[in-house]
Amino acid sequence: MPSPADTLLAQLDPDRIPGHVAIIMDGNGRWARERGLERRDGHRAGVQSVSRIVRAAARCGIRYLTLYTFSTENWRRPKAEVDALMTLLVRSAVEELATLEENNVRLRTIGDLEELPEEPRVALMGLVESTKSNTGITLVLAVNYSSRSELTRAFNRLLAERHGSEEPITPQDICAHLDLPDLPDPDLLIRTGGECRVSNYLLWQLAYTELYFCDCYWPDFDAADLYRSLIDYQSRQRRFGRTGDQVVDVDCGDKTSDRS
Numbered sequence: 599m600p601s602p603a604d605t606l607l608a609q610l611d612p613d614r615i616p617g618h619v620a621i622i623m624d625g626n627g628r629w630a631r632e633r634g635l636e637r638r639d640g641h642r643a644g645v646q647s648v649s650r651i652v653r654a655a656a657r658c659g660i661r662y663l664t665l666y667t668f669s670t671e672n673w674r675r676p677k678a679e680v681d682a683l684m685t686l687l688v689r690s691a692v693e694e695l696a697t698l699e700e701n702n703v704r705l706r707t708i709g710d711l712e713e714l715p716e717e718p719r720v721a722l723m724g725l726v727e728s729t730k731s732n733t734g735i736t737l738v739l740a741v742n743y744s745s746r747s748e749l750t751r752a753f754n755r756l757l758a759e760r761h762g763s764e765e766p767i768t769p770q771d772i773c774a775h776l777d778l779p780d781l782p783d784p785d786l787l788i789r790t791g792g793e794c795r796v797s798n799y800l801l802w803q804l805a806y807t808e809l810y811f812c813d814c815y816w817p818d819f820d821a822a823d824l825y826r827s828l829i830d831y832q833s834r835q836r837r838f839g840r841t842g843d844q845v846v847d848v849d850c851g852d853k854t855s856d857r858s
C-alpha cells in the first residue's frame with residue numbers, strides 16, 4: 599500500500615515542481631500548549647519536522663528550500679525560550695550533519711550571524727563549510743533574519759561600494775547585494791500555523807511568489823502536507839502581469855526576476 603505522501607507525490611507534474619520553496623515554520627508554541635508541554639518541547643518537535651520536510655523536498659525535486667528559523671523580532675521572546683532555541687540550533691547542527699551529508703544537502707544561511715551567540719554561530723558556519731560541495735538540494739536557514747534588516751544591509755553594502763557615485767541604483771544592484779545574491783526568488787511560500795502574514799520574511803524576493811497558508815502547526819506538517827501544497831501550487835496560473843490568455847502554464851519561463 600502506498601503511503602498518503604506517495605499517492606500525492608504521484609499526482610505531481612514533475613515538470614512543474616517549484617524550484618524554490620520558502621517556509622514560515624509557525625505554530626510550535628501552540629502545538630506544545632495543546633499537549634500541556636513547554637514551548638521548547640514544541641521547538642524540539644519542530645526540528646524533527648525540518649528533517650522530514652528537507653527529505654520530502656529533496657525527493658520531489660525542489661532545488662532550494664528556505665526555512666525561517668529565527669527572526670530578528672524573536673529576540674523579544676522570554677530569555678529562557680531564546681536560550682532554548684539557541685541550544686537547539688547548536689544541538690541540531692551537530693546531530694543533523696550526517697543526515698545532511700547522506701542526502702547531499704548543501705546548507706547556507708541568510709540573516710546576520712554576527713549577532714548570534716558564539717556557539718550557534720560557529721556551529722552554523724561549520725555546517726555551511728562542511729556541506730559546501732554538496733550538489734543536492736540547497737537548504738537555506740534564515741537565522742537572526744528579517745527582510746528589512748537584509749535590505750538595509752544590502753543598501754549599506756551598495757553604498758560602501760559606490761564611493762559617492764550618483765548613478766541611479768537599479769533593482770539588479772539591490773539583488774546583487776542581498777545576503778545570498780545567487781538565490782532565486784521563491785516560487786512558493788508556505789506558512790503553517792494558521793496566521794496569514796509574512797512577518798518580515800523575504801519581502802523583496804516574494805514579489806511574485808505564490809502564497810499558501812495552512813492551519814497545521816509546524817510540528818505536525820509532514821511530507822503529505824508539503825505535496826498537497828505543491829498540488830495546489832500546480833493548479834495556479836502565474837501571470838507576472840500578463841493576461842491569462844498570454845500565459846500557457848505555471849512556468850512560463852519569463853519571470854519578473856531582477857537577478858539576471
Ligand code: IPE
Pocket residue numbers: 623624625626627628629667668669672683791
Ligand atoms: C515558530 O513557532 C518557531 C519560531 C518562531 C522560532 P512559534 O514559537 O512562533 O509558535 P506559536 O506561533 O507561538 O504557536
Ligand code: IPE
Pocket residue numbers: 622623624625666667668669672793795797
Ligand atoms: C515568524 O514566526 C518567525 C519564524 C517562524 C522564525 P513568528 O511566530 O515569530 O511570527 P509572528 O510574530 O506571529 O508574526
Ligand code: MG
Pocket residue numbers: 624625626791
Ligand atoms: Mg509564531
